[in-house]
Amino acid sequence: MAQLEVVRGDITRLAVDAIVKAANSSLLGGGGVDGAIHRAAGKELLRACEKLGGCPTGLAKATPGFNLPAKWVFHAVGPVWNGGTHNEPDLLAGCYRCCMELARTHKAKSMAFPAISTGIYHFPRQQAGEIAVRTVHEHLQASGLDRVIFCCFDKPTTQFYEEILALGN
Ligand code: AR6
16 A cells, blocks of 8 residues: 655755745746755756756656655646636645655655645645645556655645545545
8 A cells, every 4th residue: 555644844854855936837946945955956857957948838858867765856836826817726736746756757656745825825824735636546556666755845735635535545
């Protein structure tokens, strides 16, 4: 039975097969968790991203992790929250679904997600957490993953995830 966990901290420190990065569609870097991952992975990550040619919102693309403990980085482009009537929930679910598929194709056994779109992109945190957990559950078996970590940076996000996971058990 695959394990779903909540960890509070910096995703760049996690020794898992893949970490997910909340990126923008250029895939050429930014602030928040994106900036932190680029700083920790080193300049080669940007060079690898330059070859990807961007990524549409709701999808993700993979690169190696370079100097990170993680072997892979999955660059997921979450939606900017624009009131909730612009397909934001489906686009956010698409990010999680695409990363679960990338885990399968890259044979990852462990993967960590940040709370995609809930920082600079302002997606409501609780709704985003529910979408994240539901979508991961839906694709868990097909992904081949043994361990999925929801890596939360702040206390309220950590609490939401703990509550959502407790309700599901
Ligand atoms: N480890 C784990 N989570 C983190 C870390 C970290 N080191 N740093 C921040 N977070 P955000 P978005 C949390 O803003 O909303 C970039 O410029 C943060 O507290 O990083 O998807 C991109 O290039 C929040 O809970 O991503 C895009 O332009 C979550 O990660 C844009 O930001 C996501 O916050 C994407 O915005």
